[in-house]
Structure formats: C-alpha cells, structure tokens
Amino acid sequence: MNRIAEFNAEANAVTDREHEEQLRLLQALSDAVERQAAASEVASMLEALISYSEAHFMSEELLMRMKSYDDYEDHQDDHVNMLTSMQFMAVAHEAGHTALIPGKVHDVLNFITLHIATRDKRLADYLRLGN
Numbered sequence: 001m002n003r004i005a006e007f008n009a010e011a012n013a014v015t016d017r018e019h020e021e022q023l024r025l026l027q028a029l030s031d032a033v034e035r036q037a038a039a040s041e042v043a044s045m046l047e048a049l050i051s052y053s054e055a056h057f058m059s060e061e062l063l064m065r066m067k068s069y070d071d072y073e074d075h076q077d078d079h080v081n082m083l084t085s086m087q088f089m090a091v092a093h094e095a096g097h098t099a100l101i102p103g104k105v106h107d108v109l110n111f112i113t114l115h116i117a118t119r120d121k122r123l124a125d126y127l128r129l130g131n
Contacts, residue, residue, distance in 0.1 A: 016124075018056045019116050025049045026112065030105045039093070042101070046090045053083060060123075069126060075119045082111060 029045045057079040064072045085108045092100045 018059070019120065022049075022053060022056055022112065023109075025052055026105065026109050030102070030109065033098075033101050033105055039098070042093055042098070043090070046086070046093060050083070050086045050090060053086060057083065064123065067127065069123060071119065071122060075123065078111075078115050078119055082108060082115070085111070
C-alpha cells in the first residue's frame with residue numbers, strides 16, 4: 001500500500017473511532033436525561049459532547065480541506081447545524097428548560113446517525129479511492 005493510501009485508511013479508522021465516541025456521548029446524555037439525572041451531571045455531559053464534537057468536526061474539516069474535498073461546504077453546514085443544536089440544548093438546560101432536552105437529544109442523535117451514514121460515508125469513499 002502506498003503512503004497516500006495508508007494515510008487515507010488511517011484517517012478513515014480514526015474518524016470511525018471518533019464517530020463511535022460521539023454516538024456514545026450522545027447515548028449517555030440521552031440515558032441521563034431519561035433517568036432524570038442531576039442537572040450538574042447533564043450539564044457536564046453536554047459540555048463533554050460539545051467539546052468533543054467541536055474537536056471532531058475541526059479535524060474532519062481539516063482533512064477535507066487537505067484533500068480538496070468537493071462536498072466540503074455542505075458537510076461543514078451539517079457540522080454547524082449539529083453544534084448549534086447541541087449548544088441550544090446546553091443553553092436550554094442552563095435556563096432550566098429541561099423538558100426540551102429529550103426531544104433535542106433524539107433529533108441530534110438521528111441527524112448525526114444520518115450524517116455518518118451519508119456525508120461521512122461519501123467522504124470515506126472519496127478517501128478510500130486515494131483522493
């Protein structure tokens with residue numbers, strides 16, 4: 001395998017691990033909200049999810065730029081929408097509007113799952129082809 005193919009394969013593996021962690025954080029948040037965990041626990045989980053997602057999205061966007069990826073703008077728009085939703089949850093939670101959180105967690109979980117299955121799969125295929 002040549003160096004570019006090795007880099008692309010490793011980039012895909014790292015991104016897959018990051019997606020698994022992001023989904024794990026979202027599911028843990030969903031479980032905590034469902035069991036009505038303490039507000040401080042939910043706030044901490046939201047903070048961890050947002051921080052992790054920001055780092056993941058930044059690394060993915062850098063990879064797309066390095067590879068001159070043709071779907072960069074739409075892919076990045078998805079990231080902005082997801083972060084906006086996560087930040088909305090944090091603000092709503094901080095304001096005491098916890099009733100909004102379960103529906104938003106579900107929406108973000110569905111959106112990220114679809115994003116991974118479509119946009120991230122397309123990016124992985126693009127990288128796999130050695131672009």
